[in-house]
Amino acid sequence: MEKEALAxxxxxxxxxxxxxxxxxGQTSHHYFDKYLFESNPRLLTEITERLMPLVPAGTExxxxxxxxxxxxxxxxxxxTGIPVVFVRKKAKEYxxxxxxxxxxIAGKKVCVIEDVVxxxxxxxxxxxDLKKYGAEISTVLSVIERDPQGRTNLEKAGFTYLSLFKIDELLQAETM
Structure with missing residues (x-):
């Protein structure tokens, strides 16, 4: 599927x-319910195919x-065959x-994956938090870059940030 068709x-x-x-805390009139595209096997597969080349070489x-x-x-x-970890918002208490x-993750090159930023x-x-456990993190990947502030904040913190789509690309898809 071409990128425009995926959008x-x-x-x-x-x-x-x-x-x-x-x-x-912001309010928006446009919302992309990530669970609707993540629960669709065809879309999730297409998104994955598009994200694969963005995973940095050497990611462990x-x-x-x-x-x-x-x-x-x-x-x-x-x-990709790269192992995965599932990251909680806070460590479980049991x-x-x-x-x-x-x-x-200790001593490993970790790429953080998020849906919408x-x-x-x-x-x-x-x-x-992951760095406290020894992870080496340099890159964050997401499907949707909702606001440029996210990119600014991540890059200011020293991360490379790569997104599959900016929000405007998805909003423009309505007219395709």
């Missing part, structure tokens, strides 16, 4: 209009952030008390 398919599947409060672990980054990181892991479930706030928190 249109994501738009048609996941775009909602109304008044939506975002995690950042893919880190899917709770919750939306997990299906994307999982499908990337299946396609059992193993882990923050990142799955492969060991607005300000990058949760990514910065999670990346710093």
């Amino acid at each position: 249109k398919a994501i738009y048609e599947t996941a775009h909602l209009q109304g008044s939506f409060k975002l995690r950042s 672990i893919l880190a899917g952030l709770e919750m939306g980054g997990i299906p994307i990181a999982t499908t990337l892991s299946l396609k 059992g193993t008390c882990k923050l990142a479930e799955g492969a060991d 607005t300000t990058g706030g949760q990514i910065l928190i999670s990346a710093n």
Whole structure:
């Protein structure tokens, strides 16, 4: 599927209009319900195919952030053979008390995977938490770059940020 066709398919599947409060506290009249495209096997496969070339060479672990980054990181892991970890917003308080479930991240080159980035706030928190466990993180990948502030914040923190789509590309898909 061509990138423009994928943008249109994501738009048609996941775009909602109304008044939506975002995690950042902002309000938006456009919302992309990531679970609608992540739960669609055809779209998730196409998204994965497009993200694969963006995974940096030498990546040893893919880190899917709770919750939306997990299906994307999982499908990337299946396609690339790179192990995956599932990153909680905070370490669980029972059992193993882990923050990142799955492969060991200590001393490994980890690529953080997220679905939608607005300000990058949760990514910065999670990346710093992962670094405390010994992860080496330089790159963040996402499907949708909702707001340029996210890119600014991630790059200011020293990360390379790569997104499959900017919000405007998806909104323009309506007219295709």
